[in-house]
Amino acid sequence: MTPDATAPDEPEVAESRLLNGRVRLLQPVRGYRAGMDAALLAAAVNARAGDRVFEAGCGVGGALMQIAARRPGVHLTGLERDTAAAELARRNARLNEVAERSLIVTGDVVGGLGPLASPRFDWAISNPPFFDDEATLRAPAPGKRGAWIADDGLAAWTGLLLKAAKDGGRILMIHRADRLADILSLLGEKAGSFTILPIQPFADQPAKRVLVQAVRTGRAPLRLLPPLILHDRSDAKHTLEAEAILRGDKALEL
Template structure:
């Protein structure tokens, strides 16, 4: 568990949401905001977030779509408690379940959802320098294989339900190993025009039969390079990150 002195309260969606996060552990940035914006949930529908952390993606989605019913599954108890606190203080509905997606708790296994969203760890289990903080290391480095994240997501979806996932661009081949879903759309996310994408957002439909679509990149920053301090987001990125707009796919 985290003491208040170990936390910071950070603004998301232009300050519309205030989220408690550990100062030294895993700290959400723009990726969960993009994930929430890409989920096509509508009021009254159900959403499960696998690995919800402190609740940033789930709460950004709940803020954008009034009446959506969101459940988060989180392995690390301290982060699960933060997600509950953040939901309560924001006045948004979020049910948080403690558990491992590789061994879904029985109560959650009995449910299915209209949507599943996920922001799995980007870094492979081997190689690289481990993070000094254990919670950050667990959130960023793959321990449960990405294939199991994909399988768990599909099992929790209704037939015809939608999976939305954000992942490092260099893991795209692993993401496309998804079986049991179709109508796949891939949105590359590039830091600037003309730069390689660093992230990809996948949307896939359980049982879908549509052709795979590779979309034009979503560009985050204006200009060819960083020229000044401060906000250089494109108008489209500002709409999503600052104003809570949907990310159309």
Template structure:
């Protein structure tokens, strides 16, 4: 059996089990979940949920929202389901096993108000896969590249629904290619490690069928002098604050 750790999120408001080694979730997932502004009664789909962190953070932050979570690796599906039950969110978070390229029938197309995803960051042509099989599947593209992944996610959104994706900053063009011709009202939100440093991640938000112009937002500086999180980043990571998108 894989050794697990029990990790606190949002200052201990959620405690989630994760593999001690291999597929582990960090601050990227917390920032992505904080960018979701679903309203009570709306449906959210988290694609590539891993052990369920993004889905559970959304469900905790937004009590009136129902969340479906899709994961291809059976061991992580079981872990995500256990995490949902352990944190009292099993009634609003449904974890499904399946590949985005061939999603299960339980996931209807054109049905969700929000689709969120933290897709694999690495192009197999430019990266060496980790020796851990589960970690390699989560971090390196396999059945779908980023462009195809984003385009496939859009199929599950209702018209005018929202998509939120986090990706490495140098893969931004691939995310935009996946949205091209299918989504608009695009907002690019850079995550800066510190003032004056290049962005390491971007959150991209868009609306299916939207016609508005692309906007580059100020984004979020993560660390101040000395390496501590900035107050704005700390508010998201420890206190569940929504992402400051304006």
């Protein structure tokens, strides 16, 4: 990876290749970088051409750019409070030639949707920060703090997704497995028809992540899917299924 030229006051960035080279992503050399969670979130967005997808906390656009590559004709909107990350997301949209169907807005989750509030979206997705309280973990590096610490709590993120999704629209989150009860309770105020995909590091270990899909105003029974296993005990980095998802050869059907 060759560092991208930057102005002196901009973070140093480098280009990563995702989905077997189909996506080019500029990311900071130091700080938070889009990884497995963004890839899984994008793989689970089974949007159709013409659908409008909103992501709360889009960062540099790691998930949005993968959705764009997987789902031609989908319109993408991202909300990101970090101005440098938001600008990188705009650059990534241009780099991947999807700027004409992408909109990146600088703003905070607590600030709400503002001018984005109408019309509401077919999909409202997020990979929220995993922790509400810095006392619960070793302090993250300054460049990673915004990605790890939800200053306003999980309720602010679920509340924004509920406001963003239209009736019948889908809400999709990836988060810590031990917050599943909280996610179901918070989203259950206005959404239902839950589908849950546990994500296990190994087949013999508990899930550490969950993908949760809900339908705004949905009433269907909850569905708990067989888990996605990321690694096995061979020398391979990922299981065949996980590798196919990362290459873009497979989607997650929730």
